Amino acid sequence: MEFSPITQFIVDQNVPAQTMALLLLLPVVATLASFFRQVVGIKAFGIYTPSIITFALLAFDPNGLKYGIAIFASVIVIGMVTRYVLRRFRLLYLPRVAITLSVISFSMLGILVIGGAYHRTGLAGVSIFPLLIMITITEKFVALQLEKGTQAALLLAAETLGISLVGYALISWPSFVLFILAYPWTVLLTIPLNVLLGKWTGLRLTEYVRFLNVLRQK
Amino acid sequence: MFELLRNSREVLGMNARNLDYVRPLNRRRSREFADNKLLAKRLLRKNGLPVPGLVARIRNHAELDTFDWDSLPGSFALKPNRGFGGEGILIVYGRRRGRTDAWVKANGSVVTVDDLKAHIRNILDGSYSLTNTPDIAFFEERLKLLKLFKPYAYKGIPDIRVIVFNKVPVMAMLRLPTRESDGKANLQQGAIGLGIDLATGTTTSAVVGKSFIIEYVPKTRLALSGIRIPYWNEILRIAVESQSVSGLGFLGADIAIDRDRGPVLLELNARPGLSIQIANLTGLKGRLDRVKGLKVKTTERGILLGKNLFGGEIEEEIEELSGKxxxxxxxxxxxxxxxxxxxxxxxxxxxxxxxxxxxxxxxxxxxxxxxxxxxxxxxxxxxxxxxxxxxxxxxxxxxxxxxxxxxxxxxxxxxxxxxxxxxxxxxxxxxxxxxxxxxxxxxxxxxxxxxxxxxxxxxxxxxxxxxxxxxxxxx
Missing domain, CATH: 2.40.70.10 (Acid Proteases)
Structure with a gap:
């Protein structure tokens, strides 16, 4: 597939094609998250977290799924355990989150060391930023846990991971990326699409399930 | 299948609630009014509506340090000013025997002054507020449980949520605290929601959790349908008038019944939850559409409209539902x-x-x-x-x-x-x-x-x- 003249022009200005692809894919992923919220009814942690995790997963490639999911899960589990341990100390919110972040950082370091000892350096080899992104979702998680309880927070975490996985599947699909690079203007379509989503007042798919008993009434 | 789709036009979903009702009808100033409990309390009282009495408030850490703990009564509710979903509320039922600095909670656990201080610090730091911004803590008189509700409520106080739109009460629900909800009358936390026939104030169907329909109080043979809520007209009047006072076009008013005082307005909600539809087994959107555009001049007229439009037919319905x-x-x-x-x-x-x-x-x-x-x-x-x-x-x-x-x-x-x-x-x-x-x-x-x-x-x-x-x- 040929690059479009626009793409060619941008690449000629010394913008790496990789960077350009990522910037063009971000609106797509964000639209995906808003679609999941408004039409399907999957809430997740807002729009930032699923989007950023999608790109974190991409950065873990070639083992994106394996490492990404493992790290996501361990961050959540360690975050939960830490909260449980810290509860009795009755700390204020920010210091408590700071301690949780520290514990997770140490754990990640531990995981990297253990992986290295078993000659699994794939994880240690990746850039630190996707790892840091994964760690900082803890704050979202802890805040939600405090607000809505552990069960609800876990559900939202799972939903976040779900949306990120769909996003990951889309942007790690070579044909799709090539398509975007060939026709970059198609990304602009996300704006009218989001306008439609923003005006959408129909029931969400999950609401059909939630209100099934009401809908069944004659 | 076709029926499901047709009925889906009657049901109010989250998208429609936010876009068609909350956003255009509940302007920012009115929303602020609903989110700020102390402000609401003052204004509602000024307009002659019954609200729980304010015992004391603590606005910052300095006030916390100099607070006179002996001034607190034996029972009270400690609340965050901008809390939501019933979070951060602490209720004590009496002083611990022989001590002036410790109280007892509903589950029997003891709350000391130090516990209160820690809780209030969390409130002041905004742990329970909508946007995690610093908040005010206040003590409120505790309401006393009505005898009628005793067999139905686990510890806390049941309350009645009335949705008011265009001065017309359109739907109502009685919420019973359960063991799962830890004595709180909040559906998200596991309380039972009972649909109410608007004409008579009699309960119809019941839901627990997200959408589980039940007929009896859990682990008993006590039917949930057919409970006649006392002071029904008064409750509707308070709900409708609180709409005029607050300026919220689409409002969920929470009203509890105190054993001594009768109906008391607890809280106003600018974004009322949607589960009320499951409790009533009826869509809210259909009802809102029927009330839209009506010119309702007085509170009485609004109440009458709500009763006539969305009540009645209860007899057969209840006989069918409850076998009574x-x-x-x-x-x-x-x-x-x-x-x-x-x-x-x-x-x-x-x-x-x-x-x-x-x-x-x-x-x-x-x-x-x-x-x-x-x-x-x-x-x-x-x-x-x-x-x-x-x-x-x-x-x-x-x-x-x-x-x-x-x-x-x-x-x-x-x-x-x-x-x-x-x-x-x-x-x-x-x-x-x-x-x-x-x-x-x-x-x-x-x-x-x-x-x-x-x-x-x-x-x-x-x-x-x-x-x-x-x-x-x-x-």
Whole structure:
């Protein structure tokens, strides 16, 4: 597939094609998250977290799924355990989150060391930023846990991971990326699409399930 | 399938709620009013609406350090000013015995001044506020549970959510705290939601959790449908007037009933939850559409509209749902006495009375003459007596024929005892066994009253006319 003249022009200005692809894919992923919220009814942690995790997963490639999911899960589990341990100390919110972040950082370091000892350096080899992104979702998680309880927070975490996985599947699909690079203007379509989503007042798919008993009434 | 799609136009979803109702109708200033409990409390009170009394408030850490803990009453509710979803509320029920610096919670655990301080620090730091911004903590008087709700509510206080739109109450729900909700009347936290017939204030269907339909109080055989909420008109009036005061076009008013004060407005919600539709098994959107554009001038008119549009038809509905019969406040009743004697009388249906009782003469006519004589004989020596134990009073009456129980009747002047016989009565075509106490009702309009113990299978509609057939039943 040929690059479009626009793409060619941008690449000629010394913008790496990789960077350009990522910037063009971000609106797509964000639209995906808003679609999941408004039409399907999957809430997740807002729009930032699923989007950023999608790109974190991409950065873990070639083992994106394996490492990404493992790290996501361990961050959540360690975050939960830490909260449980810290509860009795009755700390204020920010210091408590700071301690949780520290514990997770140490754990990640531990995981990297253990992986290295078993000659699994794939994880240690990746850039630190996707790892840091994964760690900082803890704050979202802890805040939600405090607000809505552990069960609800876990559900939202799972939903976040779900949306990120769909996003990951889309942007790690070579044909799709090539398509975007060939026709970059198609990304602009996300704006009218989001306008439609923003005006959408129909029931969400999950609401059909939630209100099934009401809908069944004659 | 087609039905589901057609009905989906009646149901209000999150998208439509936010876009069509909350956003255009609840302007920012009004929303602020709903989110700021202290501000709302002050304004509502100024406009003559009943709100829980404010005990004290703590606005910052400096005030916390100098707070006089002895000034707190034995029971109170500690709340964050900008809390939501019932989070961050701490309720104590009394001082711990012999201590002025410790209180007891509903589950029996002790709350010390240090616990309160830690909780208040969390509130001040915004742990429970909508946007995690610094908040104010305040103490409020604790409401007392209405007797009627005692069997239904686990610890906390049930409250009534009324959705008001365009001055018309469109849907209402009674929320019962449960063990799962830790005594909080919040559906998200596991409370039970009961749909309410707007015309009569009688509960219809019930939901627990996200969308699980139930019929009985968990682990009991206590039916959830057919609970008649007292002060119903007053509750609707408070809900509608709170809309005018707050300026919220689409409002969820939370109203609790205090044992002493009656209905009290707890909270206003600018973004009322959607589960109320499941509790009522009815879509909210259909109702909102019917009220839209109506010109409603007065509160009374709005209440009347809500009642007429979204109430009624309850009789059949309830009979269908609960298997209960709807009867009037006076019903023709057939009594079955000894030796096949049958008498039809008009009885007063009295939900304020515990037991069923019949007049002395009526008891004689039914063949219980000996019982009556025995009772009068045993009772002739006393006007009132102090309380006896169950065995002691049973000894006084057990020799009398046909007596199955004795029932203490307390009044201002002291305690007396009545005897009860076992009989059968037929109400609205339904024959039920009943225990009836015998008493002199010669000066009263009806020779018989039917109390709550005999009414388990009935619901009482005070507006229903009794079908007083041909027989002159009134005595």
């Amino acid at each position: 019969r709807v009867i009037g406040s006076v019903e023709k009743v057939r009594l079955f006495g000894k030796d096949g004697k049958e008498i039809v009388v008009e009885a007063k249906i009295d939900t304020g009375a515990d037991s069923t009782s019949i007049d002395i003469d009526l008891a004689r006519d039914l063949g219980y003459g000996k019982t009556v004589d025995g009772y009068l004989e045993a009772a002739k020596d006393w006007d009132e007596i102090s309380e006896l134990t169950r065995t002691e009073r049973w000894k006084m009456f057990e020799h009398i024929q046909d007596v199955v129980a004795t029932i203490p009747i307390k009044s201002a002047s002291g305690t007396t005892y009545r005897v009860a016989i076992r009989t059968e009565i037929e109400v609205d075509g339904l024959r039920i066994p009943a225990r009836a106490t015998i008493i002199d009702r010669s000066g009263l309009e009806y020779p018989m009253i039917i109390g709550r113990k005999s009414l388990a299978r009935f619901l009482v509609d005070v507006t229903k006319r009794t079908n007083t057939g041909s027989s002159p039943a009134k005595r």
